Amino acid sequence: MPGVRRVVITGIGVFASPGKETDTFFCNLLSARSAIRRIQQWDPSNLSVQIAAEVPDYTPTDFFPLKRLDLLDRFTQFGLLAAREAVKSSGIEISDEERTRFGVVMGTGMGGAGTFDDTYYNLYAKNETRLHPFTIPKVMHNAVTSQICMEYGAQGPALAVCTACSSAGHAIGEAFHLIKFGMADIMLAGGSDAPITYGMIRSWESVRVLASGNGDPSRACRPFSADREGMVLGEGAAILVLEEWERARRRGAKVYAELAGYGLSSDAGHITQPSVTGPARAIRMALDEAGANPEDVDYINAHGTGTRLNDAVETQVIKEVFKDHARRVAISSTKSMHGHVMGATGAVELAATVMAIERGMIPPTANYTRPDPECDLDYVPNEARQQEVNVAVSNSFAFGGLNAVLLVRRFG
């Protein structure tokens, strides 16, 4: 199609519980190794849910000078660290003339949750009358976008997207369109979240969707399995370098995959229960934009939270869109290993999806024990699968009924 700008992925950065860079992250996924464990950041003893997928052994001063750190909530730190790997892996250099064509879109669900928690503890529990003046610049949901812009001198289009569990999916999709429709040439896009705070776990506990699994945390999250008990919160960030194809070609960039389709929709139904039609429309929209047929899709990285409802409904969604091909397409939920990374999860999962194309290896759904009559498709249980992946879809279906679907394709 002459005149249509194509968008390719030329860099990946992941800073999450299974790995603090992309290779380790993906290798651990392929090994079906869950990063979910007892919470270490603070003492979870008086909670009924005491587990999460935390970034292990993380010391902020290993990465940031103290002065800088004063203004960085944990979610912003993760975003910056993912951005550093993404930019480095892309080998990209941005000239001064290009800075206004270079932008950032980041998704986050909870923003500076840790800073809020600490601040409100000081306010309500310790009766402090003065709160720290850096509270607002740290908690604001756009802090991570702005800090990445500042670190890289990105002066083009920049946004923070906040659509709960679909945040990163929408962020990457919007960044894709900014390039495709000519408003930018290079975008850093992804998501970051650090929701493992006492207040946040307590709040999620009350929704009754979290797996407790305190006895064996690594087995707690069992998406699509008949004995699944719920989701597990995770933290981290992932960022992709999106680049207009002609620019990437001129500099001889390594292309991981083409970002070819983006679909989004609203259920307009229930604030927490997913529908079938809303997500199905988002998947169809992504297929249409990419000019792909359902049967072209080799792999679906599912939203697959591990709750009773999500996994059954998502299975119906896939059957609705893919018809007979639903039984042939490989589907997995990597949340079984990296947890539900909230506003970052769509980016973490797209990174896994792109790596599946790159390596010809599909990461499994870990902890799968037995089939559920309501979840009767191929979920790549427990073992990675060597398989060429040419077209893949990554699903994000958020609380609030806001859906984002990304389609990536082997390039060239």
Next chain:
Amino acid sequence: MNIEDKVIEIITREQHLEDGVVKPDSTFAELGIDSLDGVNILFALEQEFKIDIPDSIAQNMRSVSQVVDALTRVIEGRDVSDLVAMAKADSSAPSS
């Protein structure tokens, strides 16, 4: 420890500077202290001295000596109206 020593100690700590960098006659510009840093330093001083520094004068702090002067007067309950007038004349406050 007198007020000046305490101010220097707090600025050094909050800016993560080496001891000896902050001097009684240092300006904020010399120390690389921007408007947000200034707000943070005032917060630390308020916590330390258990006082309230009025917004009307807080926004006009540009040097160590100005901070020491204002702080001394606030602590001693003396008149700060000339500082308020100065702050009004200079409207370069942190913006949103």
